[in-house]
Amino acid sequence: MCNAQVAGYPTLHAVTAHALELHGVCLPPLKKLRAFPGNLWMTANWLGSIESHHDRGSESAQCLRPVDSCLLFRREGHPRRVPCGNPGHPFDFDREPGSAIHESVVLLSGLEASRLVPLLRKGLCPAPHKASEQSVQLCHLRDPGMEMVVCPWGQPKRVNFHFRALLKFLNGDSRYWPEEQAELAKFLGILEPTALLDCVDACGSLSESKGVWDILRDKQVLALNGFVKRLTRRGDVEDGVLPPSSELQLHHLLKRFFVRSGELNPKTAVEELVKLRLQMDCYRGSSLEDLISS
Numbered sequence: 001m002c003n004a005q006v007a008g009y010p011t012l013h014a015v016t017a018h019a020l021e022l023h024g025v026c027l028p029p030l031k032k033l034r035a036f037p038g039n040l041w042m043t044a045n046w047l048g049s050i051e052s053h054h055d056r057g058s059e060s061a062q063c064l065r066p067v068d069s070c071l072l073f074r075r076e077g078h079p080r081r082v083p084c085g086n087p088g089h090p091f092d093f094d095r096e097p098g099s100a101i102h103e104s105v106v107l108l109s110g111l112e113a114s115r116l117v118p119l120l121r122k123g124l125c126p127a128p129h130k131a132s133e134q135s136v137q138l139c140h141l142r143d144p145g146m147e148m149v150v151c152p153w154g155q156p157k158r159v160n161f162h163f164r165a166l167l168k169f170l171n172g173d174s175r176y177w178p179e180e181q182a183e184l185a186k187f188l189g190i191l192e193p194t195a196l197l198d199c200v201d202a203c204g205s206l207s208e209s210k211g212v213w214d215i216l217r218d219k220q221v222l223a224l225n226g227f228v229k230r231l232t233r234r235g236d237v238e239d240g241v242l243p244p245s246s247e248l249q250l251h252h253l254l255k256r257f258f259v260r261s262g263e264l265n266p267k268t269a270v271e272e273l274v275k276l277r278l279q280m281d282c283y284r285g286s287s288l289e290d291l292i293s294s
């Protein structure tokens with residue numbers, strides 16, 4: 001899938017296994033995972049740099065450009081509150097960056113990024129009321145994600161946790177901050193005990209959340225690593241463990257993580273992707289391995 005070509009503007013492609021294959025890169029693991037969101041794009045130039053004449057997927061995948069420069073398009077909404085970061089933690093705010101109404105990210109090649117820098121720095125500031133509502137900026141995917149940001153107006157914004165997790169995942173990265181790991185877990189369909197804390201009233205502590213989580217694993221609602229295999233049915237949680245209102249909250253929470261019926265546990269696909277991206281040395285003992293193997 002790609003957008004309609006407009007003179008003077010680059011062609012954008014959705015991040016899919018099919019689009020990569022059309023440009024000589026075979027990433028079979030992407031076919032086994034939930035589709036990337038429709039507001040994550042890559043330019044034809046980013047894809048063009050990875051065209052390969054090799055027939056073997058592993059060789060062409062090694063040519064896949066690293067995820068680095070990207071354009072962030074953002075229209076401001078009302079940010080969600082998140083816990084303050086711990087000392088030394090790079091995310092030292094109490095509202096999640098990028099929790100906006102509309103936001104899109106476009107992956108760029110290095111050449112495109114270098115040509116955009118002077119254009120963005122010369123960008124004319126729009127009307128004051130519009131400058132606070134929308135912005136576009138060039139940034140690099142580096143922790144904490146604020147280095148070398150070029151924003152033509154307003155204050156630079158961090159790419160939100162959801163996009164950061166997916167971009168790092170596409171890059172084959174294995175180490176994630178807790179906020180990023182929570183978003184990646186949702187994308188992979190893995191429910192962690194901590195996800196119950198803010199969404200199910202009866203799970204007011206980590207021990208209570210872990211107790212319900214263990215029940216769901218025993219009932220084969222969750223795999224051993226928390227992958228959501230199916231939605232809850234009547235009788236999965238014994239009477240008295242959860243009030244009806246919390247059971248309903250739990251059911252709705254699982255729907256957010258549930259990928260689709262018959263979907264396989266993502267552990268194998270994730271490890272295949274990391275291997276194709278030549279990141280296995282960093283994978284052992286990483287937060288990603290802990291997430292999909294626990």
